[in-house]
Amino acid sequence: MSQQGAPLDVPSHLKDASRERLLAEIGTIQHQFRISEVPELRTEVARLQGVINDLERHINDLTTRLIHSRDYAMGKSAELGELHVHVAELNNQLEDVHTQLKRVRNQLKNTRESTTWKIGRLIMLPVRLAKRVLRRG
């Protein structure tokens, strides 16, 4: 059973042609293609297939390089994240050291302002003076 498709676009000079004429026409066309164009077409198809293969290889190479680049970028971004964490840790440590320093300075200041320290200095005054005299001598 034939299937119904789009109507054929029949060339005008063949519209009313006889069956024999049509068969002759078909024979001529078949002959032309068999003799001259088919080998050329085959060569062309092979050439195009080669181009397609080359392009596919190229696409594959590029895709591989693309995913490697993406991994590299994400990896570097992750490493940067690590460095940020490290910097934050160092900042915290620095802050701790500053706090400690401040506390020690305060302690020192308090010690120097204390009565005990002042009395101690007073007691040691003769010794310090003697040392100074000796050094001059």
Place this chain on the structure above:
Amino acid sequence: MPRFSLVTPVYNPPIDALRDCIASVRNQLFQDWEWCITDDCSPNPQVRRELEKAATADPRIRLHFRESNGGIVAASQDSLDLATGEFIGLLDHDDMLHPEALRRVDRRLREDCNDEVDYVYTDEDKIDEHGNHYDVFRKPPFDPYRLQGQNYCCHFSVFRAELLDLIGGFRPGFDGSQDYDLILRVTEKARKVLHLPTVLYHWRVVPGSAAAEVSAKPYAFISAQKAIEQHLVRTGVKASASSIRPGFTLVRRELTSRPKISIVIPTRGDLKRVWGVTTCIVSNAVNSILTLSTYDNYEVIVMRDVPPTGGEPASWGFVNDPRVRVIDYPFPFNFADKCNVGVLHAEGDVIILLNDDTQVISPDWLESLTALLEDDSVGMVGPMLLLEDGRIQSAGHINDPTPRHLGAGDRGNAPGKFGAYLVTRCVSGVTGACVAMRKKTYMAVGGMSLDYPVSFNDVDLGNKVLESDLKILWTPLARLYHFESLTRDKTVTQEEGLALERRWKRFYNNEVYSR
């Protein structure tokens, strides 16, 4: 308007527990609260006396006595109707709040500059009759998948009052799971849900309470399943829900499309003893896929070493199967690169990386893994992997202290800590022995890094997925054997360990999903 309204339905609690509960609220360090209590006709007259005594001592305690017993939903709603606070906290009549509870929640809410947090939940523990604390439940950040499997948010839950008004409060017909139903409806509408990772609620264990025995209130689990089913309908998720054990619902999502799945199996064609017989493991894996899988739109890509280092393809029974392609890998061994090359050959939109020493157990494993990938916020899905002896090989990854398998060596039917092996949930990673991803996600994150030729490539891949703001899900619905020995020599090179540290050390000892 007070900052917080605590809402408590009361029905015949043990008097000592009620006193402790009252004391725990009155001892809150944060003062701007009211407590709305509804007594649902408790038969013990002492309950009323205790409540009235408390209300006399503290005007912030507001009482309502129902004239007839209406059940927990009616009593909870009556309390909610009394509430005038900006935020509503749920407290059961025999439980206790940590003295810092309201202060910590308030502080967390204030940290949210945009005032978008509509729901906060905290960690919880249990407290026995002697006041001993145990069973600390350290919860994950908000995980809608886990919430569909169990009411893990539970206590202490604090909601924005406006949102509760909007959704209409508690619903009749959900007795015993009215809070679960409420939480599900709140999370559907909430702009932001926050987890406060501190134990601020102590769940009293008294004989017959839900805390003591999850099967104490069977009606609660029927309600829970109903709540989940309705939640799935409201959120437009095509899935079936079935109660697997008290407190747990198995939600099985339907695959709404029919994507082509490419299963990539790198192999050397090794022989190994499996089920007591020396077997070509890749043949075993592929045959299990071909014979068991119920899904039909897939291809298997076997990446084999050239020159062969294991068995010859001629001995592989599957080579002539149209669903299988064998692709040569003529480069020096690099597992990560082998996977990448396999993915490049894949025609499917969904990729499953599969080790050759695996065997399918669940016939619908492809549907189960792929259905979860239909959610665009999910980047990676992994199954339950079992050892040959039926123990767990991996139920996801955990960064504690360094990346390792969760559940390794546990019984295959063990529920896991707080049911972690029973429900689909977010995890820190899944093992590369079986992992499903959309191909576009795999490509977008740069596939497997060549810096990890043998180990940690899956951990790195997972971390890249997480860094891309995508979820990693683990599901018990798909089960496979992974014939890896628990005692196998670790082939981790120092370079790979250092490379992983260089990228992801901040994740170490920083586990949030399986604490």
